[in-house]
Each structure stands twice: as C-alpha cells, then as structure tokens.
Amino acid sequence: QGQLVESGGGVVQPGRSLRLSCAASGFRFSKYALNWVRLAPGKGLEWLSIISYDGNTKHYADSVKGRLTISRDNSKNTVYLEMNSLRGDDTAVYYCARGISEFQVLSGVLDVWGQGTMVTVSS
Amino acid sequence: DIQMTQSPSSLSASVGDRVTITCQASQDISYFLNWYQHKPGKAPKLLIYDAASFDTGVPSRFSGRGSGTHFTLTINTLQPEDVATYYCQQYDHLPYSFGQGTKLEIK
Numbered sequence: 001q002g003q004l005v006e007s008g009g010g011v012v013q014p015g016r017s018l019r020l021s022c023a024a025s026g027f028r029f030s031k032y033a034l035n036w037v038r039l040a041p042g043k044g045l046e047w048l049s050i051i052s053y054d055g056n057t058k059h060y061a062d063s064v065k066g067r068l069t070i071s072r073d074n075s076k077n078t079v080y081l082e083m084n085s086l087r088g089d090d091t092a093v094y095y096c097a098r099g100i101s102e103f104q105v106l107s108g109v110l111d112v113w114g115q116g117t118m119v120t121v122s123s
Numbered sequence: 124d125i126q127m128t129q130s131p132s133s134l135s136a137s138v139g140d141r142v143t144i145t146c147q148a149s150q151d152i153s154y155f156l157n158w159y160q161h162k163p164g165k166a167p168k169l170l171i172y173d174a175a176s177f178d179t180g181v182p183s184r185f186s187g188r189g190s191g192t193h194f195t196l197t198i199n200t201l202q203p204e205d206v207a208t209y210y211c212q213q214y215d216h217l218p219y220s221f222g223q224g225t226k227l228e229i230k
Contacts, residue, residue, distance in 0.1 A: 001179070044221055044223045045161070045210050045212075045224070047218060050217075061218045062124065095166065100169075108155070108214025110169060111169045116166065
C-alpha cells in the first residue's frame, strides 16, 4: 500500500522558518495528491494543505494561509511543507497523508499516513 | 468553512459493548465523510470513507452510516485494541475539516 516518512521537525524559535519533508515509497508517488495534517498538544487533528498529483493545484487552511507553502518533487518522491513566521501555536506533530484516488486533482480521503514529525516552537 | 462537531468528546465502555459516536456537519456534505482511528504515537488510520465504505483490512465490527449533516460510527463488540481517539472528517468542501475527536477508553 505504500509508506510515507516525515522529517525535518525540531525545536525552532518564534518567527523563524522550517521546511518539513515527506518521502514516499512503495507506490507511484506521481499519481496521488498529498495532504499535510497536524496534531497540536491537547487538540484534535487539523487539516493544513493539499497539493495535486501534478503539483499544479494547492489549497490551504485559512489558519495557515500565507505562512505555509506546500510543494512536491515527483522525481524525488517527496512532498514538502515550508513554514514561515512560526508561532507557539504551530507546535504540533505534522503528518503527511496520501489521497486515496489516482490522478484525482484533489483527494480528501486520506488512506496512507506517515508517523509524523514533531515541531516545537519555543525561545 | 464547514464545522464538524463530534459527540461525545470522551467515552468509557466495557469490552463487548456496542459504542456509537456521532458527527454533525454545519452544512450538507452529502456522503463525503471519513472516519479515522488514532492511537498515541502512531499514524492515524482510515477506517471508513464515503460515510459507509470500509478501508482495506478494517474489522467488520466497525460500521458507518449517515448522509447530509448527520453521521455515526458504530463499534460492535468493543475490543481492548479499540482504545483510541476517533475523528470524523469532511471532504466535500475545501478547506477539509476534522471533528474535535472522541477519546474512547475501556472501563
């Protein structure tokens, strides 16, 4: 069914930037839309962003619009999340997740998830 | 944006019980509703998509129903390994959105 592995998390100061990566294996990466979702301490899952299989369509949650940028490199089977102007409430585990349908521009059924990478925003 | 409201927020039940979690959407989302199971330290797992369809390998004791604005996830014959937080998620409209979660514990 495939595997996703996130990386790039860590401790970062408020106002700084961070880029997360999500590497895929075991499936044809270029056929699927990818999403980012986060889980903040004591909170529930929050959907953040989606990028289409070809990278041409992107959408963001209102809460992060303008500060997060999603991108992908199909030659490297990797999706990225660039996060700018980080704040304390960005502290969370960040997951990437695959949309279930091949060649669907936007796919909101998330059938393969990574284990997550922890981002802590603190001075 | 569409708001998803789950109830209850937490639930304690005995092994063998039947458990039902409810999810209410703030507007009509047809059948574009998924359910996920999340255990601490693990990747979330898709259980049910399109309100009532099982993902591969999901035990038959899990079932989903509903359409429009009202949805339910039922676990028949609760097992110890079902301890987790359960989330509904709509994908009818962007931005996609999750419910706040229902934490299920065993008595």
